Amino acid sequence: MKKRILPDPPAYVLIVAAVEAERDAVVRGLMKACPEESCGEAEGPLRRVGRYIVVAGGVGPAAAAASTALAIAGGPPLRYVVSAGIGGGFPGAAPVGSVVVATEIVCADLGAETAQGFASVDELGFGSWRVKTDREVAEALAEALRQAGMAATAAPVLTLSTVTGSGETAAELLRRVPGAAAEAMEGYGAALAASMHGIEAMEVRALSNAVGPRDRDAWRIGDALAALERTAAILPEVLNIR
Numbered sequence: 483m484k485k486r487i488l489p490d491p492p493a494y495v496l497i498v499a500a501v502e503a504e505r506d507a508v509v510r511g512l513m514k515a516c517p518e519e520s521c522g523e524a525e526g527p528l529r530r531v532g533r534y535i536v537v538a539g540g541v542g543p544a545a546a547a548a549s550t551a552l553a554i555a556g557g558p559p560l561r562y563v564v565s566a567g568i569g570g571g572f573p574g575a576a577p578v579g580s581v582v583v584a585t586e587i588v589c590a591d592l593g594a595e596t597a598q599g600f601a602s603v604d605e606l607g608f609g610s611w612r613v614k615t616d617r618e619v620a621e622a623l624a625e626a627l628r629q630a631g632m633a634a635t636a637a638p639v640l641t642l643s644t645v646t647g648s649g650e651t652a653a654e655l656l657r658r659v660p661g662a663a664a665e666a667m668e669g670y671g672a673a674l675a676a677s678m679h680g681i682e683a684m685e686v687r688a689l690s691n692a693v694g695p696r697d698r699d700a701w702r703i704g705d706a707l708a709a710l711e712r713t714a715a716i717l718p719e720v721l722n723i724r
């Protein structure tokens with residue numbers, strides 16, 4: 483009997499933002515990329531544009547992990563989970579207003595304080611503080627953003643439960659993860675939930691502020707949301723999923 487080859491199920495992408503303003507910026511961008519699509523019925527914090535499901539999952543790694551796990555359990559087959567939103571840029575690595583695409587997602591405060599300094603859970607033997615991403619896809623998205631005239635780089639992105647507020651902490655974080663370009667609060671949570679389901683994780687951060695001494699007046703959230711929207715408008719072309 484001839485074996486029937488079933489077509490691959492359509493792959494979907496789950497994009498997890500923290501708050502509604504970020505979710506809505508992503509939806510606006512996706513609508514530009516997929517003008518034939520309409521934004522699906524509002525289902526609580528969840529929106530759908532074509533094969534993209536966008537959720538406002540809450541602030542912090544625990545909320546992101548819980549929301550991502552919930553969305554995965556109740557949704558269609560996924561090709562990617564993308565943690566997307568605003569973030570802080572490490573001075574000299576990524577300027578405010580630019581975009582950082584994660585080459586790896588590192589939970590930079592997951593470990594222990596020891597007499598010799600910070601020890602990650604990896605060093606303690608309790609698991610891993612990082613989720614690797616597909617570097618080729620990360621580089622391709624960063625290049626597509628640069629081709630569109632945006633400042634963008636692919637580099638490690640940190641997840642923290644506390645927004646860095648001093649130069650000392652910023653320096654310590656760079657000692658822990660050399661080459662880190664951005665920090666935020668949700669990536670590792672979303673990526674861990676994805677990886678537990680065998681789904682590829684990504685993280686994209688549009689930078690609203692510099693990592694270091696707290697200066698709320700210097701935050702440029704509007705510019706970062708605009709960059710996030712532009713990034714979402716380019717994402718479907720890079721992932722070849724609409």
Ligand SMILES: O=C(O)c1cccc(C(=O)CC[C@H]2O[C@@H](n3cnc4c(=O)[nH]cnc43)[C@H](O)[C@@H]2O)c1
Nearest residue numbers: 500541568569570645646665666667668693696698
């Ligand atoms: O320092 C403050 O009072 C302050 C002012 C504005 C926003 C905050 C936040 O806590 C925002 C956290 C929220 O935004 C992401 N985000 C943006 N920049 C950073 C950062 O430098 N470090 C960590 N997270 C950042 C984060 O993913 C959250 O969703 C505080």
